[in-house]
Amino acid sequence: MRKGLSVLMVYTFFFLGCTTSAVEKGSSPATANVYFTNPITDGADPWVIKKDGYYYYCGSGMGGIYISKSRKLTEPGERVVVWRPPAESWNSHNIWAPELHFFNGKWYIYYAAAKKAGGPFLYQQSGVLESASEDPFGAYLDKGRVYTGDNIQDTSSVKWAIDLTPLSLNGQLYALWSGWENNAETDRTKQHLYIARMSNPWTISSNRVRISSPTEPWETGGELDLNEGPQVLKHQGKVFIIYSTRESWLKEYRLGQLALSDTTLSPMEPASWVKSGPVFQGNDQVFGVGHCSFTKSPDGTEDWIAYHTKKSTAPGWNRDIRLQEFTWHADGSTDFGEPIPAGVPIKVPSGEEK
Structure with missing residues (x-):
């Protein structure tokens, strides 16, 4: 018997035992139902932010960029489109991996887009939207492209860039993203991680610096070497960048870490x-x-990761979104453990059961 199947049987037995016991003791359905299973929804590139007791998911689809709102991390709310791309612009097509952030009383959405639909994906660049108020479902102003090149004096020299995310450190705001060394005529081009300073949430104010390339054995060996999807994670005075590597359309896609x-x-x-x-x-x-x-x-006592997985081993981008609690090693580094298979009961995040 495969190890994964054994784990599934143990989790299922544990789950049934716990829920049966709770019901037998006269617990209400609300308190007995304290488990969920992955996946929680279809989709890819999950972004979730918690603010004032609500979870806001942000994604691309439905003709633009949508946001949902829910008290429960495991149950995203109704998706509401908050921005649709303009026609015949640099950002009219291929809306990828939007992220929702809150700075100084306003919401900002960072995303990648292109002037032409479909592949080859040669024209992806990064942009930012700014909310008109503190309402994340209100109107958004298109603040344009952010500069992702090597000559800050010539903003037309922007380079291919996706997955931009902000980093706030020691009073300074930075942008992190995945990009090409030079614009190319093929989308089978190596991707690196870059950083640059920002003067405000929509303006990059320095030339980019490359901080990571796919060079390790676990980052290479497939069809395309890439680093992408950088995400900031802070813990006890430490700063980490968790990023994706290997090919996004293959089962070998995985996470690496910069500390x-x-x-x-x-x-x-x-x-x-x-x-x-x-x-x-x-x-x-x-x-x-x-x-x-x-x-x-x-309740703020647990750390959770939202991530996507492929629905099968076949090459492609048919994916779903999952959640899992993670912990920390004694030296303060991340301990994500093993991804839990679909259908296996997982205890809901602490505080959600109420």
Whole structure:
């Protein structure tokens, strides 16, 4: 019997035993129903942010960028489109991996888009939207492209860029993203991770610096070497960048980690970052683990990762979204454990059961 099947039987037995016991003791259905199973929904590149007791999911689809709102991390709310791309512009097509952030009383959505629909994906660039108010479902102003090149004096020299996310550190705002060294005529081009300073949430104010390339054995060996989907994770004075590597359309997609060795050092210096991995990867029942975001349980006592996986081992981008609690090693580094197979009962985030 495969190890994964054995784990499934143990989890199922435990789940049935616990729920039966709760019901037998006269617990109400509300308190007995304290488990969920993955996946929680279809989709990819999950972004979730917690604010004022609500979870806001952000994604692309339905003709634009949508947001949902829910008290429960495991049950995203109704998807509401908050922005639709203009016609005949640099950002009219291929809306990828939007993220929702809150700065100084306003919401900002970072996303990638292109001037032409479909592949080859040669024209992806990064942009930002700004809310008109503190209402994340209100109107958004298109603040345009952010600069992702090597000559800040010539903003037309923007380079291919996706998956932009902000990093706030020591009073300075930075942008992190995945990009090409040079614009190319094929989308089978190696991707790297870059960082640049920002003067405000929509303006990059420095040339980019490359801080990671796919060079380790666990980052290479497939059809295309890439680093993408950087996400910031902070814990007890430490700063981590958790990113995706290997091919997004293959089952080998996985997560790697950059750790800032000392938060007093400049994140603009490549030597300040220490790489390790893979820190989270698939198994014989979970395929293509990648592109994540992080949040806390409703009561703030637990750390949770949202990530996507492939629905099968066949090459392609047919994916779903999953959740899992993670912990920390004694040295303060991440401990994501093993991805739990679909259908296996998982205890809901602490505080959600109420």
